[in-house]
């Protein structure tokens with residue numbers, strides 16, 4: 131097997147090492163496409179550092195298949211940098227321990243979402259020398275130049291607007307690490323994942339979601355930040371297209387469908403100025419689709435918003451309230467009906483049919499069987515849908531996550547921040563019921579609440595969970 135970097139004996143080129151995180155082997159022989167996606171936090175900070183003359187080497191836990199292989203690449207550095215999310219924390223911890231064994235005088239600087247929401251957990255680990263909470267773009271240079279000028283827990287500083295961010299130099303991202311994976315990867319663009327043709331360009335056009343869903347709650351830990359201009363987003367896409375080729379786009383924003391004036395400008399300029407009106411994946415909310423239906427229709431029809439990710443989460447008002455989703459059953463049904471019509475219209479004209487990427491949560495503490503049946507009924511009313519179903523996970527950083535962790539009800543441990551959609555995550559939730567539900571054992575109850583037409587729409591089963 132060919133492993134990146136293709137040298138037997140690894141010799142550091144620079145003194146600082148950026149370690150890209152993910153499960154071992156994800157860039158060698160990955161389980162699915164999402165594991166191969168690149169890390170914008172690492173890309174942005176590494177670009178800033180290199181543009182300012184602070185050069186770094188790169189390794190990736192995803193590009194090796196054993197800790198021994200990783201260890202070879204960690205030796206001989208003065209500093210290790212990592213972007214740690216909760217789901218990469220176990221890998222970050224193990225890497226830090228290996229790094230310190232090999233480089234006892236080396237410093238480890240970490241930042242990222244987990245460092246932000248679970249800094250206590252990281253402060254208790256002696257291997258982490260500096261832990262940065264929040265955005266790092268305005269602090270990374272000073273911190274790396276002279277860490278001793280900072281306290282161990284560093285307050286990150288972000289840009290006022292994403293317009294100030296340099297465009298990521300995508301060649302600073304890790305490469306696919308096997309010959310097989312290299313073929314379809316299109317590095318430094320990203321591989322196809324079923325939403326649009328390759329090469330895929332992942333981009334971000336906004337950083338913060340202003341809502342406060344209790345299972346997510348982003349804006350409690352990312353300060354507000356302006357969107358980049360529509361022109362600069364299109365310029366970057368055209369640049370990437372000229373240099374590497376672009377087949378489709380994934381807009382990684384937590385919430386793309388916000389700021390109507392920005393979206394109106396996008397509708398006006400993207401079809402005219404982009405080299406091609408590439409299809410894209412992006413996220414919205416059912417309540418705002420209902421609030422701004424004309425905007426939604428124009429985005430789908432005119433800008434090729436072909437995969438619309440909506441966090442429907444539940445088909446039951448009781449649960450939506452519990453989640454502080456600020457969307458109702460009626461909002462959800464409005465959005466579903468609208469996309470069914472837009473899909474039918476596209477089909478009749480022989481055009482590409484827009485699909486929902488429909489995020490659904492089951493196993494929410496307090497959910498009753500009838501709530502779950504309503505969710506399944508809602509899903510069955512979507513005519514054009516990729517269901518993305520997962521069991522609710524109490525992540526640190528979210529209000530409900532913190533509460534369940536404090537009550538000792540979370541089954542997610544620091545050694546394993548379960549991130550697989552069908553893992554059991556909360557004590558007291560009847561997962562057998564949900565597995566039976568997804569295996570079709572309650573289809574009679576579910577179908578009894580549906581009209582004849584709705585009943586004919588595809589059945590949703592356990593395989594949908596695997597796709598999430």
Ligand code: B12
Nearest residue numbers: 167168169170171213215216240241242243262265266382
């Ligand atoms: C894109 C994205 C993804 C992509 C990831 C691609 C990749 N390889 O990175 C995909 C779609 C694969 C994904 C999947 C998941 N994701 Co996700 N994802 C995001 C999203 C929307 C954007 C991340 C991003 O690029 N941000 C922009 C960059 C610039 O920010 P950043 O990486 O945080 O880096 C900044 C700072 O953290 C800091 N920083 C970072 N590193 C360092 C290092 C140092 C030394 C310093 C000083 C500073 C610093 O500076 C950077 C610049 O400001 C975030 C939400 C968000 N708004 O960030 C969720 C988010 C990270 N995901 C989350 C979750 C839960 C998941 C899933 C588990 C969801 C699921 N149930 O399936 C899966 C897990 C996937 C897996 N592999 O296991 C949570 C993580 C919660 C947590 N506590 O960590 C988030 C925060 C969403 C949320 N609010 O719940 N995700």
Ligand code: SF4
Nearest residue numbers: 339341343346347384
């Ligand atoms: S779940 Fe979606 S809408 Fe709710 S806060 Fe998170 S990103 Fe925003």
